[in-house]
Amino acid sequence: MTFDLRPIGLVESTLRDLQDAPPQGDEGAPEAWLVIEPRVADGLEGLAVGDRVVVLTWLDRGNRTVLRTHPRGDLTRPEQGVFATRSPDRPNPIGLHEVTVLSIDGLRIRVDHLEALDGTPVVDLKPVLGGVDER
Amino acid sequence: MTFDLRPIGLVESTLRDLQDAPPQGDEGAPEAWLVIEPRVADGLEGLAVGDRVVVLTWLDRGNRTVLRTHPRGDLTRPEQGVFATRSPDRPNPIGLHEVTVLSIDGLRIRVDHLEALDGTPVVDLKPVLGGVDER
Numbered sequence: 001m002t003f004d005l006r007p008i009g010l011v012e013s014t015l016r017d018l019q020d021a022p023p024q025g026d027e028g029a030p031e032a033w034l035v036i037e038p039r040v041a042d043g044l045e046g047l048a049v050g051d052r053v054v055v056l057t058w059l060d061r062g063n064r065t066v067l068r069t070h071p072r073g074d075l076t077r078p079e080q081g082v083f084a085t086r087s088p089d090r091p092n093p094i095g096l097h098e099v100t101v102l103s104i105d106g107l108r109i110r111v112d113h114l115e116a117l118d119g120t121p122v123v124d125l126k127p128v129l130g131g132v133d134e135r
Numbered sequence: 136m137t138f139d140l141r142p143i144g145l146v147e148s149t150l151r152d153l154q155d156a157p158p159q160g161d162e163g164a165p166e167a168w169l170v171i172e173p174r175v176a177d178g179l180e181g182l183a184v185g186d187r188v189v190v191l192t193w194l195d196r197g198n199r200t201v202l203r204t205h206p207r208g209d210l211t212r213p214e215q216g217v218f219a220t221r222s223p224d225r226p227n228p229i230g231l232h233e234v235t236v237l238s239i240d241g242l243r244i245r246v247d248h249l250e251a252l253d254g255t256p257v258v259d260l261k262p263v264l265g266g267v268d269e270r
Contacts, residue, residue, distance in 0.1 A: 001141075001142060001256070002139050002140060002141050002142075002192050003139075003140040003195075004137050004138075004139065004259075005137060005139070005140050005150065005227050005258070006140040006227065007136060007137075007138075008218075008227070017225075018164070020139075029150050040202060041202075041203035042203050042216055042228055043202040043203070043216040043217045043218045043219055043225070043226070044216045044219070045203060045214075045215055045216035045219065046215035046219035046220075047216060047218055047219045049147050052220075054231065055225075055250045056229055057235075058138050059222050061140075067157070067175060067177035067178040068177050068178070068180060075232070079180075080180055080181035081177055081178040081179045081180035081182060082178045082183050083143075083175075083178045083179055083203055083259070083260040083261070084179070084180065084181035084182045084186075084262060085181075085183060085261075085262065086189070086261055086262065090178070090259065091141065091143055091175055091178070092141065092143065092191075092258045092259050093261055094191055094229065094258065096189065096231070096261065099172075116245065121136070121138070123138075123229065124218070124225065124227050124229055125218040126218070126221055127219060127220065127221065129221065
């Protein structure tokens with residue numbers, strides 16, 4: 001049984017190289033654009049500047065056969081199962097990135113510190129959940 | 136361009152019916168088991184009781200053609216784009232569920248309040264990120 005994931009857009013970033021990517025977005029990743037496909041434009045209605053959003057990406061450079069890895073690529077740390085890490089190498093390399101929407105220009109959404117390489121497929125956007133009172 | 140998502144396990148839950156599911160897990164969802172497939176068992180190494188984990192599911196009852204919806208299914212609230220909501224109806228119906236690991240029995244992981252129906256495919260597990268200091 002498999003499911004068919006269809007990107008809704010892609011990342012446009014100055015991050016071009018795995019060596020340049022910080023381990024997590026809040027450790028120095030640059031601002032980036034999410035470029036959304038016209039066929040899902042209606043899905044963006046209600047999204048606003050200042051919103052906190054979880055961007056789901058498909059980390060297409062990840063190695064899907066890896067099940068054990070050194071946390072944060074640090075060879076001095078013992079190997080762990082990939083489900084106990086945020087490694088991009090994992091059976092289904094879905095990336096989760098909490099960002100703030102900085103601006104919206106039609107189908108282009110500017111976000112802060114996104115640790116995803118230029119060209120990375122975007123597969124979903126969701127609001128960050130606040131407390132129950134805010135819903 | 137599409138990607139092939141292969142489940143790593145499934146949810147075993149007393150939630151059998153969409154009508155019974157609360158809008159979010161912290162609004163009364165029951166404990167549940169994640170039943171992980173033997174082929175990815177090595178990926179669990181290092182996962183421990185008490186860990187906070189993001190469970191990624193494939194919400195296979197979601198309607199993938201929906202782009203606008205009433206938030207929380209409430210018809211008195213105006214329609215919004217699905218990317219501004221947590222609706223299970225969306226182009227790629229990936230569910231995000233923050234849970235705590237209650238116990239681990241081989242390939243079976245007990246977690247608290249999971250708002251996913253019995254039989255829902257699990258596609259990934261990741262640790263919840265703490266502050267930069269904890270990494």
